[in-house]
Amino acid sequence: MGAFQPVLLWTDVALLGLLAGGIAAGVLQRGDALRRAAWQRMLARPGATVSLVVLAFYLGVGMLDSVHFRRALPASADGGVHYAARVESVLDVLLAPLLENPEKTYSAPLATHAFVKDNIERDGGVVGRDFPRLNHGGAHLGVGGDGRGGDIAVRLAGGAAAGLAVAFALAAGLRRLRGGGAAAGGQGLSRAARAGWLGFLVLAVVIGAVTALAAGYHVFGTDKVGQDVLYLTLKSVRTALIIGLLTTVVTLPIAIALGITAGYLGGWVDDLIQYIYTVINSIPGVLLIAAAVLMMQVVIETHPDWFATAAERADARLLALCVILGMTSWTGLCRLLRAETLKLRELEYVQAARAFGVGTALILRRHVLPNLMHIVLIALVMDFSALVLAEAVLSYVGIGVDPSTISFGTMINAARMELARDPAVWWSLAAAFVVMFVLVLAANLLADAVREAFDPRAA
């Protein structure tokens, strides 16, 4: 019994399992020359390397936010150790300075004073109405907040320089580790590797500058209840990753199993599977998801005793949303796999295997499935960006994640009326949209690269 109690939420398990599975799949396929060639073809595209760097950053943030624990409370009278009800993640600890000094309400990015006027009290009496001084924003500047411009410039430059230094140190360490292959300054690197390196440098500069600024200011401002918007956007990343990744984990087994069986066996099995997916396909997606989510809500509402903490409840809802999205979106991939299996079934090597008396299960596993993997991989990366975008829309409609879960959708939903204010509060929306845009753009670029590298028809 230490000062912490680790907490494993279901989505943590799933996300960590997924990462382990991905690494394992990569290690297992190391020997496959054809597939390695395809990966190398993909990595030769500048768009792919840059988006991989960006996605790795997002994945890192999401992973830090997926290690949860509860702090021990001060020892109680009976001598036992109790833990706080609040579930924290490693990311929360790293961002602690942003959490410790919440403001009262809106404040603009990098501001020292609040955005709306309030009564100023001094020595017990109300002095007048003015913009109150922020608790965290520029707190080191003193009461008046003078010298803000200079301070920001110094922090910006210092942070960027520190970021660059760390990036170069990392690169130097990596080069020494690999035995000093490439020359300094990026010479001798391919165009794609240079693009990736450049992307890494830009990322390092941005992270450095934002970190330096965040120590003294609210970089993206604060929202209506005074929460730091930078904190909210970083927390949203995990939700987006979970929706984008876990949903495909639900989709893949169903789509692969049904698609292959329908295509290979044919006959009444094929008719039945086609019937099922036509039925699901014919219901407009949002409505089917809405119906399923509404029903899931009823289950959760009527069984409050299932969940120990609010975090577990929100987590169960997030997981259920992934399952629902997966159950409603496997039809497209299933149809593709069925069509491809129909073609593969007639090829000579499959016919030969059948003539030799190889069992159906073995044929499917050894001869059919490997030749479908490129379709699966392409669908996986292409669906990711669509799902991240869908989460925002679903949360707006009210059938997305739990309102207490921080996500791009809940952020946008909470801030949707802010532009109508006068003067407009733009930073929450802008931060959510920009961070989401970068994630989706990187995923889309990666999807393009994967498709061109793995699709035999595109070559």
Added chain:
Amino acid sequence: MFAYLVRRVVYAVPILIGVNLLTFLLFFVVNTPDDIARMQLGVKRVTPEAIDNWKRERGYHLPRFVNMREQGSRRITETIFFQKSARMFAFDFGASDDGRDIAREIGQRMGPSLAIAVPTFILGLFAAVCFSLLLVFFRASRLDVAGVVLCVAMMSISSLFYIIFGQWLVAKVWQLVPISGYVGGLSSWPFLVLPVVIGVFAGLGASARWYRTLFLEEIGRDYVRTARAKGVSERVVLFRHVLKNAMIPILTGVVVVIPLLFMGSLLIESFFGIPGLGSYTIEAIQAQDFAVVRSMVFIGSLLYIVGLVLTDISYTVVDPRVRLE
């Protein structure tokens, strides 16, 4: 052709039955009407009488499949399944949970939905085809690369951004159009311009990029090379030959959504206060009005099946080689 249509309609019946069973399963088997009543009335402090009342008011007090208390055919008809699900085949949707007639509501709200959806669809198709033709005309040039990058960037922007930002910029900052609302009739056009423009923009990136690949696929065909060899100008090749042939795959993707235009757009209608079916659906979802959601699921799948049949027919119209047997 006629025999084909009849067969398609007959095929549609089991699919609709499947949809009906699936929704019934979701709404009445996953949770019993008691669960739903308990949630609607608030989970704590709820009496059995209140639940009974709630169920009786809405007709959920009947047994689910077979009513043993009744005689003859009423054993089947006096059940939730028959009253709530089977009657949808006769377009009898009953009343929503707040007591209004769903069929009448749908009839009233169809007009505003179409007033947004039809112009958005036509202009969106036109803009996407024009933009992709432009990129294809200047293919493999810097303009083409920039255009594709623009398409990918536009695809990566959330549709919520187009709506929120567009509404703020055009209606609030520039004050060109009213922020939201609808009056009905021809005089409502100022309310419709902005939603339509935003709808076109939001869909442009994905469809333009897709059409571009279709056009490029077509441009590599032999007949295009023959036409060029005969000295036909690039413009005529593109507009007369490539466009016509590429319309076939474009139509497949597009015709299927035409009937679904009736359903309206969830987001745009809700942001712009258009009293259409999209905002009706959103309000029903947010108020957890299960009767309305069930009806909309049924109508949506019916329209989707109509769209599939229309797609087949459109093949024969644009491509004389296709015969429906």
